[in-house]
Amino acid sequence: MxxxxxxxxxxxxxxxxxxxxxxxxxxxxxxxxxxxxxxxxxxxxxxxxxxxxxxxxxxxxxxxxxxxxDAPIYPRSSLKPLQAVALLRAGLKLEQDLLALTAASHSGAAMHQDGARRILEMHGLNEEALANSTDLPYGVAEREEWLRAGNGPTQLAQNCSGKHASMAAVCTINGWPVEGYLNPEHPLQVLVRDTITELTGEDAAAVSTDGCGTPLFAHSLRGMARAYGRLASASPESHEGQVAHAMRAFPEMVAGEGRDVTAMMRAVPGLLAKDGFEGLQLIGLADGTGVAIKISDGGDRARLPVTVRVxxxxxxxxxxxxxxxxxxxxxxxxxxxxxxxxxxxxxxxxxxxxxx
Known part of the structure; x- marks a missing residue:
């Protein structure tokens, strides 16, 4: 391309x-x-x-x-709210804080790791069910505290553990095999792909694998902005609206203290925000406006000033x-x-x- x-x-x-x-x-x-x-x-x-x-x-x-x-890009973790919609469609039922964690790139604080563990335990699972990569907590303060306590990389500490716990949970709900749930042909991932296609209004231009191991679909910024506008303006009863409302109600679960995504949702009423590795920022406003930003060099520091300007x-x-x-x-x-x-x-x- x-x-x-x-x-x-x-x-x-x-x-x-x-x-x-x-x-x-x-x-x-x-x-x-x-x-x-x-x-x-x-x-x-x-x-x-x-x-x-x-x-x-x-x-x-x-x-x-x-x-x-209109160029295809990999939305990385900004796909998580869309993936969460697919999980609700597959029967996932969670309290709002845990649903927000499902759509999160969390900092790895105790509340985040405990939340992922709660999702697993609610469905008769433990950490062994997770197929994501291992990592240290993403948040700087959380990582330093974790290391001072003598801990190393784990799957629960990795910033996508909430999403993976919910993916494993959906497999138990539907009688699908938990092992292999990241296979692109697994019924869970087929549903995720179809949901993302529907919400963005476009087919994936390419398919790869995200850092945590999840199938990763390339879409345009236009398509991603469209999807976030739909989520942010959806009725509270819809699956899209449930995800958006949970993220707004618990922004600290979506990212963490000191993170700009959490700060944005606290500062602007009705705003829905999610970042993604390699310089992605997605925003949805309550009136249905959607914003998608890609920093080409992947520089994380550039997201906030550009977002504020827009x-x-x-x-x-x-x-x-x-x-x-x-x-x-x-x-x-x-x-x-x-x-x-x-x-x-x-x-x-x-x-x-x-x-x-």
Whole structure:
């Protein structure tokens, strides 16, 4: 596949000189039904939005776009909320905190590891049922505490253990074999693939394996933004709405203390947020607006300033965004520069319809 045509999205300055530049692509789609659409709803869409993708038949405004949002990318852990929808469709029933953990890339705190263990025990399983990789806790503070206690890498500490515990649980619910649940042809993973295809409105462009061992499907930023808009605006009774509501109610389970994803959901009412390795940020707003951002070099630090810039242009309350602090660039322990969004679009090109 050709290299995506990324553009500068973020830059770091030091005493007025641009020191580093992060390239990437992004898109913000308005709620479904707000664009002109087309007769069949099968077109890929364009810079100002004509179609929501295969078979949807409804228009969606493209509110913000930069770079190459139609190029296929691996969404990595930003797929977890969509995978959680599939698990609910397969009969999974959990309290909200554990459902949020199912959609999490958690920091590995005691509450996260205990939550994954609870999911397993509720379904007659133990840690041996997990097929994810082993790792240390993802959160810096959590990792340091874990190591001071003399612990090493485990499957429960690995940041995807909530998802894997729920995947193993769904197998017991349906009488499917737990062993081999990560095989792409396992009925669980077939359901996951079909659910992701439905929510994104597009077939996977490629298939690989994520870091934790789960099948990984490539989709466009446009398709991912569409899916998050659908989750964020879904009725509370639907499987999509249940996942979104659980993540908003327990943002500390989705990431952890000190993590920007947790901070975003606490700061902005109705906002749904999930990150992913290699510079992915997905956002859904309560009115059905979806945002997808990819930092091409995988630089995690660039996600937050770009996200804040896009949310501001979408009309999200400035006081809410002010709570999202972007650390200054230091020299000798003193601020000498900033990490900021680049001028990836002239301000006049943004549509600033307030978001709910």
């Amino acid at each position: 050709p290299t995506p045509h990324h553009v500068p999205l973020a830059e770091q300055t030091r005493d007025g000189l641009v020191e580093s530049v992060h390239y990437g692509s992004l898109i913000a789609l308005g709620p479904e039904g707000t664009g002109p659409g087309n007769a069949e709803g099968t077109g890929p869409g364009n810079a100002k939005g004509t179609s929501t993708g295969p078979g949807t038949g409804t228009g969606t405004d493209t509110k913000v776009t930069a770079g190459d949002p 949310l501001a242009e979408l009309g999200v309350d400035a006081d809410s965004l002010a709570a999202l602090q972007i650390p200054p660039v230091l020299g000798g322990g003193k601020p000498v520069g900033v990490l900021r969004a680049a001028a990836f679009l002239p301000a006049a090109d943004f549509q600033t319809t307030p978001a709910s």
